[in-house]
Amino acid sequence: MAEVTMRVWRGDASGGNFEDYTIAQNEGEVVLDVIHRIQATEAPDLACRWNCKAGKCGSCAAEINGKPRLMCMTRMDELPEGPVTVTPMKTFPIIRDLVTDVSFNFAMAERVPALLPPPMPEDGYRMFQEDVERGQEFRKCIECFMCQDVCHVIRDHEENKQYYAGPRFFIRYAELEMHPLDQNDRREYVREDMGLGYCNITKCCTEVCPEHIKITDNAIIPLKERVVDAHYDPVAWLGRKIRRRTKRTSAEAGVQPTP
């Protein structure tokens, strides 16, 4: 049985350091298996977050050799020889060891103005596959928040978090914008309050997405185009000045973003 050295960050908000664990590794194992073996033997209090261990829930994101990965989908035998470094996601405050406080994301979720559909016909809505497919790509998101972790607008700038929803929520806004049933209009809100303009499309988010969602190309860029159209179109501008908007803004929608 092979052995491997795992260099795991241990600590809490007040600080911490790396601890090395030299431990058995079996054929076919993923990083989470080895972390679990450390828990079950040497360090039962080693904190890590996980649920499904199948790449479907997005709980076990961490930085493996410096790169955001799902621990459950990263095979040990694909990593280079030598110690494997495992650290918590950098963008979020530490709770303990590999567990971070991701509440920023849940706060941003509360601020999303909800879907506003027309009343449902007796036998349900009619929608067509080619129309739902655009949104389905974004609904594959498992909320691992690695795109948020890697986004440099907030990774190195804590102060930006209050103005910036991040890639996970830009795909949510894009999904709602492209939703066949939605009658809400969040374009000005995404520009003004959610900081879409801060994103300068470096595609870091797309690179780390474990669901291979084309975040930048299929969500953020089309969203930016729609927002720009709405904001800078001179006819729309004039319209805003002289009469009430026909499409609803988030503030008028049935569900208001929480303050």
Place this chain on the structure above:
Amino acid sequence: MTTSPYEHHEYDVLIIGAGGAGLRAAIEAKQRGLSVGIVTKSLLGKAHTVMAEGGMAAAMGNVSSEDNWQVHFRDTMRGGKMLNNYRMAELHAKESPDRVRELEQWGALFDRTKDGKILQRDFGGHRYARLAHVGDRTGLELIRTLQQKVVSMGTDVFMECKVLQLVHDESGRIAGAVAYWRPTGEFVTFAAKSVILASGGVGKSWKFTSNSWESTGDGHAMALWAGAELIDMECIQFHPTGMVWPLSVRGLLVTEGVRGDGGVLRNSDGERFMFNYVADMFRAETAESEEEGDRWYEDHSAGRRPPELLPRDEVARAINAEVKAGRGTPHGGVYLDIGTRRSAEYIRRRLPSMYHQFMELAGVDITREAMEIGPTCHYIMGGVKVDADTAATKVAGLYAAGEVAGGMHGANRLGGNSLSDLVVFGRRAGLAASDYVEGGAGPSGFNWGEVESAVARALAPFENEGGENPYDIQRDLQEMMQANVGIIRTGSEIDLAISELETFTERVKNISVKGGRAYNPGWNLATDLPSMLTVSKCTSRGARDRKESRGGHTREDFPKASAEFGTFNLAHTIAGGAWDGEITTERSALLTMPDELKALLEEGK
């Protein structure tokens, strides 16, 4: 009321669990204007519901216009080997189409038919194409839709908060619960006029399981301790197709959709062995030859269904028998082959997450190679005994919905009936709990003694020095239950399990944990173990007393179903409610089905 020494919250409706059932219940109670708190052991959106792949069953008739609630009811009862609470199966079959459609009002995007309706797919045990789905990630769609709806309604969600025990008032009505925050280890109390259990399943007590760490039977155990009854705990579904290799992912689910889309099972001789395992009950509707089965895939009226699509209990037993007879694969499973039967492009489009799962975890390209699969512990049909219409337990103010509730699925659940169960009975629990609160029959007072004893029990492992590591106990428990109360059972092994469980009870009382209370998984596991033991005891006792084979309960020493045993459930109670208290197991007669429903079961037999 005494002031709580801990963080304290008050709600009209407290919901334990944030999977499909809990979230659907919350929506219903919020719509009534009541205050609602949801408590979950994990983050919001991570519940085991996300693991559901194939779809949610609802007789909408979008693909097969012949489908209707009567056929769905019949399929559910036959799949459950008639042990079901018929009224639950009836309500489920009637209401699931509306529950699927309303999800679209909240943003869900199901795959579509050509004319823009919700597309439905074939699945084991369902006579018609009935499962609304989104590729092979339907559970994710369900949980995200409900989560986004709940958040938009401004519901309080307590994440990474583990409930230890329910709390009563002086007269025995439910009055709330005591819990702790996993990030800090600090205790928190909830006073609630009603409580809905939606805490999912128990699968983590078995070694090879598709279930996550959360499935420790907390809700089952808490209900029993609080005075409710558990039924059918011996009926556990071993899903026929879990991965068997690499060992570290053994048990990980392979969706039934692989078979629905044309995949077949073969033994090491290359034989499609399922044709040898068609029970009399299903013979009339099952293909007799490979040619006939293959014709059915092309055109459902040109042949009967292939035997790979029999209910899950039938397929799991057949795989087990093949491996036992020496016709298994090198890693102790059988082959699931879709690569030689469908194009690579078709497989990648219909089963994208299965393709990635095998490619990334096993290095197997399922478009070219067969998968090695075997049965894995997947779902418990048994659970808290409830009233079908209201999801009410026998404890005033306590409701249960979803996997934690028993009765709906009888002795075996059909694939796709779980997601629809969550929303049908989640809604009904939310309605009934709201009625109860508005009717003013809620609790008077809060038994602080129960809080203090739960807190003391939770903290004991910190004070105990030199005791056992909880991980060792969990591993031994999983191995013991897998070996003795697994897919095929026999009297002597079950008796051994029952006596072993007493030893485990003593071991759990002697746990020591290292470290502090803040996000300490060793301690968290120590607080899960009492629930795991409680449900394992009920499962073992049920397995001992049900001297027959039926659905998810197979006895080697009683290989046939018995008419007598088909008339009752086995119900468990604990007098006094202590977690290690004496369990009583009694027969509890099935509800009597009205004649018009009985007639449905006879049709097309």
